[in-house]
Amino acid sequence: MSARWGGFVSYTTILVTEDEGVRRITLNRPERRNAMTPEMQEDLIAAMQEAATSDCCAVVFAGAGDAFCAGLDLSALQRMNDKTAAEHTEDAERIALLFRTLYELSKPTIAAVHGAAIAGGTGLATMCDFTLAVPAAKFGYTEVRIGFVPAVVSAFLVLQVGEKAARDLLLTGRLFTSEEAQRLGLVNEVVPKEKLAARTLELAELLKANSPEAMAATKRLLRAQNKAWLDSAIAQALAANAEARTTHDFREGVAAFLEKRKPIWGKA
Numbered sequence: 243m244s245a246r247w248g249g250f251v252s253y254t255t256i257l258v259t260e261d262e263g264v265r266r267i268t269l270n271r272p273e274r275r276n277a278m279t280p281e282m283q284e285d286l287i288a289a290m291q292e293a294a295t296s297d298c299c300a301v302v303f304a305g306a307g308d309a310f311c312a313g314l315d316l317s318a319l320q321r322m323n324d325k326t327a328a329e330h331t332e333d334a335e336r337i338a339l340l341f342r343t344l345y346e347l348s349k350p351t352i353a354a355v356h357g358a359a360i361a362g363g364t365g366l367a368t369m370c371d372f373t374l375a376v377p378a379a380k381f382g383y384t385e386v387r388i389g390f391v392p393a394v395v396s397a398f399l400v401l402q403v404g405e406k407a408a409r410d411l412l413l414t415g416r417l418f419t420s421e422e423a424q425r426l427g428l429v430n431e432v433v434p435k436e437k438l439a440a441r442t443l444e445l446a447e448l449l450k451a452n453s454p455e456a457m458a459a460t461k462r463l464l465r466a467q468n469k470a471w472l473d474s475a476i477a478q479a480l481a482a483n484a485e486a487r488t489t490h491d492f493r494e495g496v497a498a499f500l501e502k503r504k505p506i507w508g509k510a
Contacts, residue, residue, distance in 0.1 A: 264302060300351070319496055374429070
């Protein structure tokens with residue numbers, strides 16, 4: 243949720259600050275390792291929409307505390323099996339809007355990843371124009387481990403790394419390092435922890451020296467080249483997400499995760 247006070251927007255789950263044309267959006271639930279809730283997703287969408295109409299030159303995403311973003315919050319998981327089909331569809335559409343807004347943001351975006359970025363956190367971190375990560379950061383599309391289908395993020399991931407690598411990451415659900423993420427093209431630079439803030443600012447300053455109109459036009463061109471394919475892929479992803487949330491494995495995966503036991507899967 244957000245509110246406007248004296249011309250500035252105040253958010254519940256994130257902090258938005260700006261210094262000399264560089265806007266910083268910080269996920270601010272450190273006690274929950276910045277795990278995503280529907281409220282955080284809405285805050286992020288609103289903050290990006292606000293940034294798009296502002297005079298800022300670049301947008302930096304970061305996380306408070308030890309993690310960048312630990313994925314979906316346990317409180318959101320606990321409500322999953324009680325939701326209606328319409329509510330599941332609304333959840334999927336909100337996630338799609340979050341990633342689509344990030345992908346289409348006219349301002350250059352930088353993720354400064356100082357800790358774990360898991361599931362939706364991996365998507366948020368790696369979908370930025372530039373992703374800087376410390377050596378100890380971990381990534382992973384872990385949805386299949388608990389019966390989820392990483393539907394929406396799969397569309398963007400295939401564009402980034404190709405289908406073969408995407409199949410590996412999405413089907414295994416394994417965690418992978420910053421170094422592997424860089425080899426795959428999901429991370430631009432692996433930066434020592436003590437130099438992450440300085441390198442992020444250095445990159446932002448480099449972007450500030452460029453023409454804002456030219457950078458926005460370049461981003462429009464790049465997304466236009468993939469628009470038709472991405473529109474179709476996201477529509478299919480939303481349908482797959484809605485279908486997956488009605489399955490035995492989805493309900494069992496959520497229950498097993500919450501009960502801290504091994505899931506008993508059905509047959510495909």
